[in-house]
Amino acid sequence: xxxxxxxxxxxxxxxxxxxxxxxxxxxxxxxxxxxxxxxxxxxxxxxxxxxxxxxxxxxxxxxxxxxxxxxxxxxxxxxxxxxxxxxxxxxxxxxxxxxxxxxxxxxxxxxxxxxxxxxxxxxxxxxxxxxxxxxxxxxxxxxxxxxxxxxxxxxxxxxxxxxxxxxxxxxxxxxxxxxxxxxxxxxxxxxxxxxxxxxxxxxxxxxxxxxxxxxxxxxxxxxxxxxxxxxxxxxxxxxxxxxxxxxxxxxxxxxxxxxxxxxxxxxxxxxxxxxxxxxxxxxxxxxxxxxxx
Amino acid sequence: xxxxxxxxxxxxxxxxxxxxxxxxxxxxxxxxxxxxxxxxxxxxxxxxxxxxxxxxxxxxxxxxxxxxxxxxxxxxxxxxxxxxxxxxxxxxxxxxxxxxxxxxxxxxxxxxxxxxxxxxxxxxxxxxxxxxxxxxxxxxxxxxxxxxxxxxxxxxxxxxxxxxxxxxxxxxxxxxxxxxxxxxxxxxxxxxxxxxxxxxxxxxxxxxxxxxxxxxxxxxxxxxxxxxxxxxxxxxxxxxxxxxxxxxxxxxxxxxxxxxxxxxxxxxxxxxxxxxxxxxxxxxxxxxxxxxxxxxxxxxxxxxxxxxxxxxxxxxxxxxxxxxxxxxxxxxxxxxxxxxxxxxxxxxxxxxxxxxxxxxxxxxxxxxxxxxxxxxxxxxxxxxxxxxxxxxxxxxxxxxxxxxxxxxxxxxxxxxxxxxxxxxxxxxxxxxxxxx
Numbered sequence: 001x002x003x004x005x006x007x008x009x010x011x012x013x014x015x016x017x018x019x020x021x022x023x024x025x026x027x028x029x030x031x032x033x034x035x036x037x038x039x040x041x042x043x044x045x046x047x048x049x050x051x052x053x054x055x056x057x058x059x060x061x062x063x064x065x066x067x068x069x070x071x072x073x074x075x076x077x078x079x080x081x082x083x084x085x086x087x088x089x090x091x092x093x094x095x096x097x098x099x100x101x102x103x104x105x106x107x108x109x110x111x112x113x114x115x116x117x118x119x120x121x122x123x124x125x126x127x128x129x130x131x132x133x134x135x136x137x138x139x140x141x142x143x144x145x146x147x148x149x150x151x152x153x154x155x156x157x158x159x160x161x162x163x164x165x166x167x168x169x170x171x172x173x174x175x176x177x178x179x180x181x182x183x184x185x186x187x188x189x190x191x192x193x194x195x196x197x198x199x200x201x202x203x204x205x206x207x208x209x210x211x212x213x214x215x216x217x218x219x220x221x222x223x224x225x226x227x228x229x230x231x232x233x234x235x236x237x238x239x240x241x242x243x244x245x246x247x248x249x250x251x252x253x254x255x256x257x258x259x260x261x262x263x264x265x266x267x268x269x270x271x272x273x274x275x276x277x278x279x280x281x282x283x284x285x286x287x288x289x290x291x292x293x
Numbered sequence: 294x295x296x297x298x299x300x301x302x303x304x305x306x307x308x309x310x311x312x313x314x315x316x317x318x319x320x321x322x323x324x325x326x327x328x329x330x331x332x333x334x335x336x337x338x339x340x341x342x343x344x345x346x347x348x349x350x351x352x353x354x355x356x357x358x359x360x361x362x363x364x365x366x367x368x369x370x371x372x373x374x375x376x377x378x379x380x381x382x383x384x385x386x387x388x389x390x391x392x393x394x395x396x397x398x399x400x401x402x403x404x405x406x407x408x409x410x411x412x413x414x415x416x417x418x419x420x421x422x423x424x425x426x427x428x429x430x431x432x433x434x435x436x437x438x439x440x441x442x443x444x445x446x447x448x449x450x451x452x453x454x455x456x457x458x459x460x461x462x463x464x465x466x467x468x469x470x471x472x473x474x475x476x477x478x479x480x481x482x483x484x485x486x487x488x489x490x491x492x493x494x495x496x497x498x499x500x501x502x503x504x505x506x507x508x509x510x511x512x513x514x515x516x517x518x519x520x521x522x523x524x525x526x527x528x529x530x531x532x533x534x535x536x537x538x539x540x541x542x543x544x545x546x547x548x549x550x551x552x553x554x555x556x557x558x559x560x561x562x563x564x565x566x567x568x569x570x571x572x573x574x575x576x577x578x579x580x581x582x583x584x585x586x587x588x589x590x591x592x593x594x595x596x597x598x599x600x601x602x603x604x605x606x607x608x609x610x611x612x613x614x615x616x617x618x619x620x621x622x623x624x625x626x627x628x629x630x631x632x633x634x635x636x637x638x639x640x641x642x643x644x645x646x647x648x649x650x651x652x653x654x655x656x657x658x659x660x661x662x663x664x665x666x667x668x669x670x671x672x673x674x675x676x677x678x679x680x681x682x683x684x685x686x687x688x689x690x691x692x693x694x695x696x697x698x699x700x701x702x703x704x705x706x707x708x709x710x711x712x713x714x715x716x717x718x719x720x721x722x723x724x725x726x727x728x729x
Contacts, residue, residue, distance in 0.1 A: 042728040045387055046394040047370045051727050060724070066717075132542070132551050150543055151702040238544065239691075241698040258359050259688035260366070260387060261724065 038266035057267035084165035089172030114170035122235030153244030321375035348616035405618030421680035451475025484546035496678035498590030508682035564665035567638030580661030684725025
């Protein structure tokens with residue numbers, strides 16, 4: 001039998017949900033509605049005139065092969081950032097969880113990069129990989145590898161992925177570490193007595209018990225890769241070379257705030273809204289089923 | 294937060310104004326300068342404020358060029374626009390088509406009692422910001438033009454005579470080979486590839502960059518930089534890149550770091566690179582005119598400018614326009630202009646400032662600093678060399694950068710890349726035409 005709290009009347013429940021509804025309305029529904037409205041027009045930058053074009057902005061975008069490629073770029077980028085930020089975080093959390101001495105120091109050090117702002121992280125990585133004066137590219141040159149992310153799209157993608165994932169490892173580490181601490185020792189000890197080795201215990205006990213955290217981090221990291229990485233991309237590659245690192249959100253930013261093309265930018269926001277909405281529904285419908293709470 | 298504070302201050306000062314009828318009128322001036330240039334602008338503003346009692350110019354730094362333009366646009370939409378806004382040359386068409394948002398400099402100056410003589414300005418500089426009917430829309434403030442920087446020590450190290458004639462690309466081609474044979478790892482690099490190697494290239498060879506007089510005659514313009522002259526030049530540069538004679542460092546002025554560090558022998562960059570190169574370079578350097586392809590087009594015509602101009606925005610009191618006019622007149626005055634030109638390497642905007650600099654012996658004491666002035670003013674500008682006035686041009690430059698990168702990496706040949714850039718850029722021009 002499920003326990004349900006029932007309210008008498010409507011006033012109290014309405015008051016209780018009002019703050020959340022208000023926040024969503026102001027910060028989500030209103031701007032989203034504005035974006036949909038604006039996507040039907042080509043406005044001039046100063047807001048002096050608006051030309052109604054109906055679906056013209058969408059037709060223009062979808063007929064642009066570079067925009068269509070940007071979907072693929074975004075998919076590759078988000079997948080790589082999510083994997084590169086979650087797998088090392090899980091590894092570090094598992095290792096740190098087994099520490100007996102100095103755990104506090106390690107934990108603090110591992111959380112540190114999270115405090116670095118994305119744009120600053122971008123600049124740091126940019127300096128290390130600068131094609132002429134960067135430390136890393138110099139060492140690569142010594143090994144006979146000619147690093148040039150300014151012209152090589154693959155290297156540019158690698159660099160923005162690493163720079164975006166780096167700070168995120170700390171965030172993920174924090175959640176994985178807390179989740180590991182919450183797993184009852186008795187379960188693991190019981191398995192150990194039954195003869196299960198570390199990897200066996202990890203795959204059959206630890207990982208399934210971590211699944212709610214893993215699922216949460218998966219959703220949060222994909223959203224991060226979609227929306228919060230453009231500072232890094234802006235500082236390192238500005239979407240280049242040849243748009244090989246232009247993800248959808250970066251294009252919204254550069255068309256709207258550099259190019260002053262607000263109609264196209266609004267239409268892209270609407271498309272992005274649909275894509276991320278669909279992705280989130282997919283995640284909750286299909287992946288959440290495999291999560292054990 | 295900053296905006297809130299400014300808003301509160303503005304509201305506060307409006308409330309107080311009846312009680313301080315004799316207070317100085319404030320003129321807001323938003324600019325994009327930091328570092329040495331920021332200091333020089335601050336000094337100009339301070340000097341102007343001290344020179345009279347009626348107006349106070351308040352200068353605020355709003356980020357880089359794009360950010361400053363965006364700040365101005367956002368402020369206009371919110372009704373909080375400054376009186377004077379600095380806009381880079383790429384944003385010119387955007388500002389021009391915003392008729393209700395800007396007031397032309399000619400109108401502002403004539404309505405005020407300030408000294409104003411449109412003929413005092415250097416045509417090649419002024420032309421960029423003047424309508425075909427002769428109305429001056431904005432005041433050129435910092436204008437520069439691309440030149441060729443030569444690292445003489447790198448030439449000597451490679452066993453090449455540093456006084457070799459580098460006036461044509463044909464000569465440069467041979468010199469690059471000689472430099473490479475002599476062991477140079479970076480014979481040539483560039484800054485601002487689209488500005489120098491397509492926009493200025495087209496003007497310098499008197500070939501169109503876009504139809505409709507490069508956009509001066511109307512917004513129904515189409516890009517035309519995929520002509521044979523441009524394709525031949527980009528092709529040659531593509532070959533130099535493949536052979537390791539041309540090193541591509543980035544879309545902006547990243548190559549400057551390589552040149553100033555002494556790695557590169559030749560560098561095509563703005564004349565305003567002077568301040569940085571003269572302070573950092575630990576080698577003997579020369580400034581030469583930008584090379585041209587001998588026999589191509591009508592070369593050498595004149596090069597065009599880059600940099601920014603000052604726009605006066607709509608929606609203010611008469612007294613504030615008076616103040617803006619006085620400040621613009623101050624900036625155009627001979628002494629202020631001559632000092633600005635000598636300190637920064639930017640072009641002087643008036644003939645008088647140029648003459649004053651020459652008379653003072655500055656060009657003799659600093660050889661090469663007049664190359665940019667001569668190069669710009671050698672010939673009367675033609676329809677192809679007056680400048681560019683294209684909408685969405687910041688984005689079009691981005692497209693050009695992408696396509697040129699494809700040439701440098703060997704992914705595309707010059708013709709394919711430029712055709713593609715023209716096609717993609719035209720789509721943006723049609724959108725701009727629809728919006729305005």
